[in-house]
Amino acid sequence: MSTTKLNVSRRIRATPYKSCVESHGVSGYSVVNHTVLPKGFRKTVEEDYWHLKKYVQIWDVGCQRQVAISGHDAAKLTQLMTPRDLTNATVGQCLYAPMVDEAGRMLNDPIILKLAEDCFWLSIADSDVLLWAKGLAVGMQLDVQIHEPDVWPLSIQGPLSDDLMEKVFGRVVRDIRFFRFKTLRFEDFDIIVARSGYSKQGGFELYLDKPERGAALWDALWTAGQEFNISPGSPNLIERVEGGLLSYGNEMNMENNPLECAMDQYCQLDGSIDFIGREALRLIQRTGPQQLIRGVIFNGEKCPPCQSPWPILRDGVMVGQVTTAIWSPRFENNIALGMLERNHWQAGTEVTVQVEDGSIRNGMVTDLPMIDHCTG
Amino acid sequence: MSTTKLNVSRRIRATPYKSCVESHGVSGYSVVNHTVLPKGFRKTVEEDYWHLKKYVQIWDVGCQRQVAISGHDAAKLTQLMTPRDLTNATVGQCLYAPMVDEAGRMLNDPIILKLAEDCFWLSIADSDVLLWAKGLAVGMQLDVQIHEPDVWPLSIQGPLSDDLMEKVFGRVVRDIRFFRFKTLRFEDFDIIVARSGYSKQGGFELYLDKPERGAALWDALWTAGQEFNISPGSPNLIERVEGGLLSYGNEMNMENNPLECAMDQYCQLDGSIDFIGREALRLIQRTGPQQLIRGVIFNGEKCPPCQSPWPILRDGVMVGQVTTAIWSPRFENNIALGMLERNHWQAGTEVTVQVEDGSIRNGMVTDLPMIDHCTG
Numbered sequence: 028m029s030t031t032k033l034n035v036s037r038r039i040r041a042t043p044y045k046s047c048v049e050s051h052g053v054s055g056y057s058v059v060n061h062t063v064l065p066k067g068f069r070k071t072v073e074e075d076y077w078h079l080k081k082y083v084q085i086w087d088v089g090c091q092r093q094v095a096i097s098g099h100d101a102a103k104l105t106q107l108m109t110p111r112d113l114t115n116a117t118v119g120q121c122l123y124a125p126m127v128d129e130a131g132r133m134l135n136d137p138i139i140l141k142l143a144e145d146c147f148w149l150s151i152a153d154s155d156v157l158l159w160a161k162g163l164a165v166g167m168q169l170d171v172q173i174h175e176p177d178v179w180p181l182s183i184q185g186p187l188s189d190d191l192m193e194k195v196f197g198r199v200v201r202d203i204r205f206f207r208f209k210t211l212r213f214e215d216f217d218i219i220v221a222r223s224g225y226s227k228q229g230g231f232e233l234y235l236d237k238p239e240r241g242a243a244l245w246d247a248l249w250t251a252g253q254e255f256n257i258s259p260g261s262p263n264l265i266e267r268v269e270g271g272l273l274s275y276g277n278e279m280n281m282e283n284n285p286l287e288c289a290m291d292q293y294c295q296l297d298g299s300i301d302f303i304g305r306e307a308l309r310l311i312q313r314t315g316p317q318q319l320i321r322g323v324i325f326n327g328e329k330c331p332p333c334q335s336p337w338p339i340l341r342d343g344v345m346v347g348q349v350t351t352a353i354w355s356p357r358f359e360n361n362i363a364l365g366m367l368e369r370n371h372w373q374a375g376t377e378v379t380v381q382v383e384d385g386s387i388r389n390g391m392v393t394d395l396p397m398i399d400h401c402t403g
Numbered sequence: 404m405s406t407t408k409l410n411v412s413r414r415i416r417a418t419p420y421k422s423c424v425e426s427h428g429v430s431g432y433s434v435v436n437h438t439v440l441p442k443g444f445r446k447t448v449e450e451d452y453w454h455l456k457k458y459v460q461i462w463d464v465g466c467q468r469q470v471a472i473s474g475h476d477a478a479k480l481t482q483l484m485t486p487r488d489l490t491n492a493t494v495g496q497c498l499y500a501p502m503v504d505e506a507g508r509m510l511n512d513p514i515i516l517k518l519a520e521d522c523f524w525l526s527i528a529d530s531d532v533l534l535w536a537k538g539l540a541v542g543m544q545l546d547v548q549i550h551e552p553d554v555w556p557l558s559i560q561g562p563l564s565d566d567l568m569e570k571v572f573g574r575v576v577r578d579i580r581f582f583r584f585k586t587l588r589f590e591d592f593d594i595i596v597a598r599s600g601y602s603k604q605g606g607f608e609l610y611l612d613k614p615e616r617g618a619a620l621w622d623a624l625w626t627a628g629q630e631f632n633i634s635p636g637s638p639n640l641i642e643r644v645e646g647g648l649l650s651y652g653n654e655m656n657m658e659n660n661p662l663e664c665a666m667d668q669y670c671q672l673d674g675s676i677d678f679i680g681r682e683a684l685r686l687i688q689r690t691g692p693q694q695l696i697r698g699v700i701f702n703g704e705k706c707p708p709c710q711s712p713w714p715i716l717r718d719g720v721m722v723g724q725v726t727t728a729i730w731s732p733r734f735e736n737n738i739a740l741g742m743l744e745r746n747h748w749q750a751g752t753e754v755t756v757q758v759e760d761g762s763i764r765n766g767m768v769t770d771l772p773m774i775d776h777c778t779g
Contacts, residue, residue, distance in 0.1 A: 032432065054408055067408065129541050161504055166538060
């Protein structure tokens with residue numbers, strides 16, 4: 028199966044929601060940013076998928092650590108770290124931003140929260156962006172402070188998220204626009220609430236900076252959520268693959284550049300902004316990427332989890348690799364994300380997938396997200 | 404218990420020894436450097452402890468990733484990253500080295516392998532040192548290449564290590580001095596073999612750079628080890644605590660400096676070398692550290708694993724915290740590593756420990772390593 032035992036210690040940090048997820052019978056964990064990510068509850072992944080698309084869920088995503096950059100050069104350093112143009116970013120905005128090194132290689136894909144003109148939080152995927160930022164700051168003698176604040180995101184996802192959040196925070200939550208945040212009052216303290224999250228079902232992320240109040244926050248949302256059939260959950264693999272949501276470390280890593288990750292819209296390469304890796308990305312742009320992240324649908328019985336990339340072949344020749352795969356009850360087929368080489372990434376291209384159980388499955392390349400393009 | 408389920412994916416990397424540890428019935432994992440660390444086999448931790456002290460074990464420590472720094476400025480950058488004086492380091496030497504930031508805070512504690520005058524491998528603990536090194540190099544415009552090579556350490560530990568290694572590599576292994584390495588021949592390829600490892604029982608670390616030959620290497624050692632009663636294993640918590648071996652993320656993290664981690668001997672603060680954080684460490688040295696890593700022995704039944712620090716009290720006042728604890732069959736008591744405040748770290752100081760099961764235990768501060776000082 029896809030799970031095996033995790034030994035715990037101080038090094039792999041618990042979150043403030045530990046007692047809550049345990050009381051709901053959490054059965055599996057992953058590890059992200061030296062922190063546990065609760066992954067399995069009493070529902071199967073498929074039951075969880077249908078629930079997430081219909082109701083509302085509460086997720087412990089405390090592993091989404093923040094890298095706080097503040098000070099005189101904070102805006103300069105943050106812009107140096109991403110090809111995304113931050114020039115017109117406004118306070119209160121969230122920005123999905125690829126981060127690349129001097130060769131244009133992906134280091135992370137955080138959401139940047141602009142807290143002030145001179146203060147940014149990078150809400151990171153699984154790599155120590157703090158060390159990259161600090162290395163640059165020390166090396167360039169920038170006037171910034173960089174630290175990991177004691178902040179523990181909690182996520183509310185699903186179509187009934189607004190109804191639930193209104194009950195706890197008031198009507199104001201409905202005024203939060205997509206990828207914007209507001210500071211709202213909870214009991215006797217403030218909390219940053221963003222309309223964002225790692226699903227395509229709508230929802231919010233709450234940036235709790237009072238870990239001792241984690242259980243109180245969870246409980247308030249849980250109690251208010253009863254009438255909306257709330258369930259504990261976690262990023263759902265089926266929903267994420269259908270929605271084309273990428274995972275750093277799975278779909279891409281330091282061997283990839285943002286253009287092959289289909290992040291063109293977040294890469295301002297016209298020379299109007301200065302960032303590390305710009306010349307490298309312009310060079311790649313000139314010829315175009317050699318591979319691209321795409322969807323793949325393939326047949327046969329329910330596939331095992333993808334622990335290491337599976338070869339994708341066309342006419343017996345390897346033309347790509349699957350990086351994440353799972354059975355989709357909606358497509359009644361296996362669905363996957365993967366990299367396809369240049370002449371083989373067109374939607375409809377027929378391929379075969381070498382699954383790690385030894386089977387060879389017939390499949391087809393799809394656009395991303397799958398759910399819009401393949402079922403209408 | 405100390406284990407819970409781990410969900411696997413590409414992001415948490417398997418090692419080349421996966422099939423080997425699975426065939427031996429691995430039952431638990433930790434995650435280090437985005438890579439699995441197999442932790443549990445058929446023996447209990449106590450059975451494993453006695454075995455390690457008497458025979459020989461083979462450990463999959465592929466999670467000890469390498470940060471390779473090479474090029475014209477490689478020696479300069481490597482020295483900038485550590486307070487340890489590398490001036491007289493020789494090719495073929497391994498050097499345990501604290502790594503600190505501009506404020507003297509611990510970022511990692513790798514073993515540095517000097518492969519050539521202009522080539523170093525940092526064999527790292529659990530943080531992305533690669534990003535710190537790259538950030539500094541980009542920021543300072545240094546002439547270096549930095550990458551993570553496809554190298555997967557395998558460890559042979561225990562008093563019969565020399566006997567086993569001689570059978571596979573020949574008599575030459577006995578000539579490898581402590582914390583030195585040689586390049587040895589295995590079948591048709593070369594492999595770096597160091598006399599080092601994360602135990603006090605003696606042994607070797609093999610830096611395999613041909614992952615496709617991982618099973619062959621494991622099998623050769625396993626077969627040769629039969630007459631020495633070889634067993635699969637992993638860093639043993641009892642042996643490590645008794646031996647005073649620290650774990651980055653457990654005993655120390657970015658909140659600590661190397662002086663309070665008892666790493667004075669690895670900190671050259673006289674101004675003869677230039678490294679990041681030097682002035683900060685000199686300032687700390689002037690007044691002396693405010694706390695120190697020490698051993699603690701405490702009574703009562705077998706303690707649970709330490710998932711978050713446990714308060715250490717003296718006369719009802721908090722004077723430190725336990726970060727790792729386990730029952731020692733040798734001491735017939737619980738043993739721990741932890742930080743003690745300045746006026747309370749003397750060996751023999753009587754304290755109480757607030758264990759996370761709610762119990763309060765009577766204990767005593769000890770020197771490190773425990774095994775030399777407390778039982779002779």
